[in-house]
Amino acid sequence: xxxxxxxxxxxxxxxxxxxxxxxxxxxxxxxxxxxxxxxxxxxxxxxxxxxxxxxxxxxxxxxxxxxxxxxxxxxxxxxxxxxxxxxxxxxxxxxxxxxxxxxxxxxxxxxxxxxxxxxxxxxxxxxxxxxxxxxxxxxxxxxxxxxxxxxxxxxxxxxxxxxxxxxxxxxxxxxxxxxxxxxxxxxxxxxxxxxxxxxxxxxxxxxxxxxxxxxxxxxxxxxxxxxxxxxxxxxxxxxxxxxxxxxxxxxxxxxxxxxxxxxxxxxxxxxxxxxxxxxxxxxxxxxxxxxxxxxxxxxxxxxxxxxxxxxxxxxxxxxxxxxxxxxxxxxxxxxxxxxxxxxxxxxxxxxxxxxxxxxxxxxxxxxxxxxxxxxxxxxxxxxxxx
Ligand SMILES: Nc1nc2c(ncn2[C@@H]2O[C@H](COP(=O)(O)OP(=O)(O)OP(=O)(O)O)[C@@H](O)[C@H]2O)c(=O)[nH]1
Ligand SMILES: [Mg+2]
Numbered sequence: 001x002x003x004x005x006x007x008x009x010x011x012x013x014x015x016x017x018x019x020x021x022x023x024x025x026x027x028x029x030x031x032x033x034x035x036x037x038x039x040x041x042x043x044x045x046x047x048x049x050x051x052x053x054x055x056x057x058x059x060x061x062x063x064x065x066x067x068x069x070x071x072x073x074x075x076x077x078x079x080x081x082x083x084x085x086x087x088x089x090x091x092x093x094x095x096x097x098x099x100x101x102x103x104x105x106x107x108x109x110x111x112x113x114x115x116x117x118x119x120x121x122x123x124x125x126x127x128x129x130x131x132x133x134x135x136x137x138x139x140x141x142x143x144x145x146x147x148x149x150x151x152x153x154x155x156x157x158x159x160x161x162x163x164x165x166x167x168x169x170x171x172x173x174x175x176x177x178x179x180x181x182x183x184x185x186x187x188x189x190x191x192x193x194x195x196x197x198x199x200x201x202x203x204x205x206x207x208x209x210x211x212x213x214x215x216x217x218x219x220x221x222x223x224x225x226x227x228x229x230x231x232x233x234x235x236x237x238x239x240x241x242x243x244x245x246x247x248x249x250x251x252x253x254x255x256x257x258x259x260x261x262x263x264x265x266x267x268x269x270x271x272x273x274x275x276x277x278x279x280x281x282x283x284x285x286x287x288x289x290x291x292x293x294x295x296x297x298x299x300x301x302x303x304x305x306x307x308x309x310x311x312x313x314x315x316x317x318x319x320x321x322x323x324x325x326x327x328x329x330x331x332x333x334x335x336x337x338x339x340x341x342x343x344x345x346x347x348x349x350x351x352x353x354x355x356x357x358x359x360x361x362x363x364x365x366x367x368x369x370x371x372x373x374x375x376x377x378x379x380x381x382x383x384x385x386x
Contacts, residue, residue, distance in 0.1 A: 003045060003050065003051050003052050004050075004051045004052070004098070004100035004101070004192040004193065005043065005051060005052040005053070005054055005092065005098050005099050005100055005101075006051050006052070006053050006054065006099075006100070006101045006102070006103055006188060007054045007056065007084060007099050007101075007102045007103070007125075007128070007131075008020060008053055008054060008055055008056060008102075008103045008105060009056050009080065009102060009103070009104055009105065009121060009124060009125065010058060010059070010103075010104060010105030010106060010107075010117075010121070010136075010138075011058050011059045011105075011106075011107070011110075011113075011117060012036050012037070012057075012058030012059060012076075013036075013037070013058060013107070014058065014105045014106060014107040014110075014138050014139075015031075015105065015107065015138040015139060015172060015173075016029075016038070016055060016056065016058060016103075016105050016138075017029035017030060017031040017037050017038050017055055018031045018138075018172045018173060019103075019105065019136065019138060019170060019172040020044055020053045020055050021172070021174070022170075022172035022173075022174065022178055022181055023048075023049055023053065023172075023181060023184070023185065024044060024045075024046050024048050024049050024053070025046075025048045025210055026046055026048070028044050028046075029042070029044060029055050036057070036058065037058075038055050038056065038057055038058065039057065040057075041054060041055060041056050041057060041083040041084070041086070041087050042054070042055050043055075043087060043091045043092075048207070048210070049185070050185070050189060050192075051100070051101075051188060051189075051192060054084075054087055054091075054099070056080055056083065056084070057076065057079055057080060057083065058076070059076040059077055059080065059117075059120055059124070077120055077123055077124045080124045081124055081126075081127060084099070084127065084128070085127070099128055099131055100131065100132075100191065100192050100193060101131065101132055101133075101134060101188050101191045101192065102125055102128060102131050102132070102133045102134070103133075103134050103136045103184075103188075104121050104125075104133055104134070104135050104136065104164070105136045105138050106135060106136070106137055106138065106149075106153065107137075107138055107139055108137045108138060108139050108140040108141070108145060108146065108149050108169065109139055109145075111145075111148065111149055111152050114149075114152050114153060114156045115152075115155075115156045117156075118153075118156040118157060118160065122160055122162050125162075129162065132165040132191045133162070133163075133164040133165055134164070134165060134166045134167070134168055134184070134187055134188060134191070135153050135157075135164045135166070135167045135168070136167075136168050136169075136170055136184060137149050137150070137153070137167065137168070137169040137170070138170055138171075138172065139171065139173075140169035140170060140171060140179075140180065141171060141176075143263075146169045149169070150167050150169075153167055154167075165191060166187045166191075168180055168183055168184040168187055170184055177258035177259075179258075179261050179263075180261065181261075182207055182261060182328070183261075185207070208325060208328065208329070211259050211260060211325075211328070212321060212325070214259045215256045215259045215260075215317065215320070215321045215324075216317065216321070216384045216385075218252060218255045218256055218259070218317070219252065219256075219313060219314065219316075219317030219380075219384055220377075220380070220381060220384060222248055222249075222251070222252045222255075222313055223310065223313050223376075223377055223380050224373075224377065225248065226246070226248050226249075226309045226310075226313055227306050227309060227310060227372075227373045227376050227377065228373060229309075230302070230305040230306045230308075230309040231302050231303075231305070231306050231369065231372065231373060243276050243277075243279055243280045244276055245272055245275060245276055245312070245316075249275075249312055249313065249316055250272055252313060252316050252317065253268065253271060253272060253275065253316050253320055254268060256316070256317065256320040256321060256324065257320065257324065259324075260324035260325070260327070260328050261328075262324055262327065262334065264334060267334055267337075267340075270337060270340075271320070271323075271340060271344065274340065274341050274344045274345075275312070275315070275316055275319070275344060275348070278315070278344050278345045278348035278349075279308075279312060279315075279348065281345060281348075282345070282348045282349045282352050283352075284307065284308045284311035284312065284348075284352040284355075284356070285304055285308050287307075287311075287352055287353065287356045288303070288304045288307035288308055288311075288356060289304055291307070291356055291359065291360055292304065294360075295360070295363065295364055295365055296365040297363065297364075297365055297367065298365075298369075299369050302369070303369075303372065306372060306373070306376055307355070307356065307359065307376070310355060310376045310379075310380055311348075311351060311352040311355050311356070313380070314351045314355060314380055314383055314384070315344075315347055315348040315351040315352065317384065318347055318350075318351055318383070318384075319343060319344050319347035319348065319351070322343060322347060323340055323343050323344070351383070354383060355379060355380070355383065358379050358382070358383070359375070359376070359379060362375050362378075362379060363375060
């Protein structure tokens, strides 16, 4: 199916190419921290995204406002205008109606320049007067700044004839907790003409699958050191008796929340307590103790610690993914604490019993303590893959 296109525009270095890579979930566009990153305008597309993305040569960021800088900027604006036409001719079969949405990217840390930037932008896109604009605030980490930035953008557009349709704030750097990307895709889909949005639902499912992979990778990464610590006979941890989450367990919950763009700290703190209560209620320690008693396994306490640690990590992983997915899909509300609590309790019970019963088939009184981490990890990974 033919896809619509987004023209991505803004000053050099604001993060246009980084944003494109984040949306496509692939490192395709060249990015650079110092010099100009993008030299050639290119259209990118893959199955992760319901529209094509056209990366542009950024306008010069205004450094000192010198004559040379202003000249360079004017040239860049002309270049963008000319190149957009070239892209239409060469890559979009000469059909200018194929640019369906413009993302105008502004660096969230340069609010001082917003007004001037908007003038440049309007000039550069004067050939695309009827194309809807989404203003994208990039590198947007701080909620308070975001509010101010949105206000300043509204003010900057207030005197313009040309109007923007939406403002979205994003963080797109791969190693940071990315945020706002799903909302941006959703907002863009809403602006695409009808014939070009056929695959919208599939895309949501695809992004969901990507998020699930990321969340499960976090659980797998957290399991290794947690199991090692719990099996250390000289370690101070006494996890089997503990009913508070360890730092690693809490970190995992917050990490998964970030994958799903969930930022309500109050809710996350409540969820942490719910996991602690569920742990007490379901008693993975009791299940583990019964198992090692039945099998006559030595090193009882350490093994119980390791089993409980694995159960808690898996319950946080699977439980949080289940809950956050429903919220992400709009099927459930983050305000619905009773539902969250019930989900946590039932996931905890399910993960603990599944894990302990799978374990009962993999260990025996002959199992060496040194083999246990591998056995626990393999079982954990199998559960995550299911
Ligand atoms: N911390 C942080 N850095 C970012 C983010 N997005 C982009 N960057 C960084 O900003 C720098 C410039 O990013 P690019 O994506 O190359 O910027 P661009 O707008 O494509 O620049 P040109 O191609 O020159 O027009 C790179 O060092 C990126 O890593 C973000 O969300 N957070
Ligand atoms: Mg670039």
